[in-house]
Amino acid sequence: MTNSVDSKRIVPNELSMKIWSEEKDYLSTGITRLTYELPISFHKGKNDILWDVDGQSYIDWSGGTLTISTGHCNENVSEAIKKQIDLLWNVHDHPIPQRIEVLKKLRKLLGNDNYVYQFYSGGSEAIEAAIRAAYSYQSFRKRKIASFREGFHGKTRGSIMAVHALYGKSVNPNYLAPVSIPFPKCYRCPYDKEKESCNLFCASETVRILESDPSIGMFIFEPILGTGGVYGPPPGFWDIVKKACRELKILLIADEITAGAYRTGTFLAVEQLNISPDLVVFGKGIGSGFPAMILAGRKDIMCYPGVFCEDNSSSTIKKAEFLGQDFRALGGASTTFGGNPLAIAAINATLKEFDRLDIKSHIREVSNILSSELLKMVESYNVLGEVRTWGLLIGVELVTDKKTKMPNQELAINLYHRCAENGLLIKMDDRGIIHITPPLTLTKENAIKSVQIFEDTLKELL
Numbered sequence: 001m002t003n004s005v006d007s008k009r010i011v012p013n014e015l016s017m018k019i020w021s022e023e024k025d026y027l028s029t030g031i032t033r034l035t036y037e038l039p040i041s042f043h044k045g046k047n048d049i050l051w052d053v054d055g056q057s058y059i060d061w062s063g064g065t066l067t068i069s070t071g072h073c074n075e076n077v078s079e080a081i082k083k084q085i086d087l088l089w090n091v092h093d094h095p096i097p098q099r100i101e102v103l104k105k106l107r108k109l110l111g112n113d114n115y116v117y118q119f120y121s122g123g124s125e126a127i128e129a130a131i132r133a134a135y136s137y138q139s140f141r142k143r144k145i146a147s148f149r150e151g152f153h154g155k156t157r158g159s160i161m162a163v164h165a166l167y168g169k170s171v172n173p174n175y176l177a178p179v180s181i182p183f184p185k186c187y188r189c190p191y192d193k194e195k196e197s198c199n200l201f202c203a204s205e206t207v208r209i210l211e212s213d214p215s216i217g218m219f220i221f222e223p224i225l226g227t228g229g230v231y232g233p234p235p236g237f238w239d240i241v242k243k244a245c246r247e248l249k250i251l252l253i254a255d256e257i258t259a260g261a262y263r264t265g266t267f268l269a270v271e272q273l274n275i276s277p278d279l280v281v282f283g284k285g286i287g288s289g290f291p292a293m294i295l296a297g298r299k300d301i302m303c304y305p306g307v308f309c310e311d312n313s314s315s316t317i318k319k320a321e322f323l324g325q326d327f328r329a330l331g332g333a334s335t336t337f338g339g340n341p342l343a344i345a346a347i348n349a350t351l352k353e354f355d356r357l358d359i360k361s362h363i364r365e366v367s368n369i370l371s372s373e374l375l376k377m378v379e380s381y382n383v384l385g386e387v388r389t390w391g392l393l394i395g396v397e398l399v400t401d402k403k404t405k406m407p408n409q410e411l412a413i414n415l416y417h418r419c420a421e422n423g424l425l426i427k428m429d430d431r432g433i434i435h436i437t438p439p440l441t442l443t444k445e446n447a448i449k450s451v452q453i454f455e456d457t458l459k460e461l462l
């Protein structure tokens with residue numbers, strides 16, 4: 001990309017403000033703070049650059065809430081979707097020619113011949129499906145969910161409880177209150193321990209919590225905490241916890257909606273943690289921004305024994321009819337739009353682009369550029385507490401000073417505004433953490449340029 005960013009503009013500019021001033025009266029207040037802070041109206045994107053309606057450009061460090069994997073409007077993905085548009089949009093679960101191509105690629109990428117797959121459109125929907133699959137598999141006495149206190153898995157949990165009366169035949173979907181476990185953040189240890197001497201107290205504490213309640217039947221976790229602040233577990237944490245989960249017969253459900261589809265440098269982040277989950281949901285970037293999510297999981301969890309996977313004769317289909325709303329029953333796993341031909345075309349083209357672009361090596365290079373510059377900045381500025389990097393999922397912790405580690409949300413908001421004026425769209429959370437999640441195709445040139453804008457803007461503000 002040769003686009004350069006303009007310097008010092010009015011953001012949001014005239015046309016953006018005109019659109020927003022009308023639009024906001026029609027919208028729920030429940031949209032994100034980032035939009036309230038800066039209601040920029042975007043109208044075009046190409047690779048790692050966004051343009052607003054006033055013609056101003058921005059290097060994109062937000063990546064369409066992590067969905068933009070192969071770049072904004074990737075030509076080959078666009079082409080594949082356009083081609084599919086004139087062919088077929090929905091035939092529900094019926095086989096379509098590209099689906100088997102995608103499934104074969106996924107099986108190779110996940111490296112587990114024992115997984116089967118189900119397609120969904122949104123993250124919460126796919127997470128609900130994973131939990132429902134685990135519910136169907138576990139006994140009535142083992143259906144409590146354990147999760148990380150700071151984790152995020154979506155907003156639709158109520159929907160399945162709301163239809164309890166209708167669908168509660170064989171699987172009572174009235175989830176039991178989850179068991180909350182603090183995420184092992186070394187920078188802000190929930191147990192007030194020091195990394196050098198803690199002896200992985202977080203892992204033994206997690207095991208203690210899991211052991212204390214035999215009704216826990218599943219542990220849903222983000223391998224790298226995304227929305228919760230871009231934190232990863234300390235090395236060795238999962239070796240201890242996964243062993244305990246196996247012994248306690250607790251299913252591991254990996255939520256890779258943020259981390260999957262190469263965001264953290266490997267196709268799934270669990271590869272880096274050496275975890276083989278029983279069920280895994282991924283990933284925001286799998287359709288390059290087209291709505292698509294995938295649930296993969298152990299065949300014996302996602303398929304009723306003796307039904308379909310091994311044998312689809314009419315007698316086994318009959319058996320499945322009596323399973324009520326079990327995930328594995330007839331129609332129990334599928335949804336209206338999940339895996340529609342347009343989504344499958346987008347996934348197929350995205351996977352091809354990952355190969356063509358050698359995305360893994362590209363991410364490694366660009367991630368190194370960003371993180372080495374950011375780490376230098378941490379040495380120089382007292383307000384930068386820590387930089388945490390997993391591929392192109394990077395967290396920069398802003399603090400009032402390194403000693404107290406007080407979150408510096410005010411600086412985060414100011415940086416957000418001023419970076420946009422300087423041509424860089426960043427993303428911050430309410431704890432003063434900057435989340436750097438650009439398209440995976442961020443060019444090296446724009447990686448260097450953007451980190452420079454970030455530093456110059458920080459200097460302006462200090």
Ligand SMILES: Cc1ncc(COP(=O)(O)O)c(C=O)c1O
Pocket residue numbers: 122123124125127152153154155222226227255256257258
């Ligand atoms: C880790 C994780 N799980 C689940 C979700 C929910 O996905 P959706 O917003 O598509 O329902 C998100 C969304 O940001 C997420 O980051």
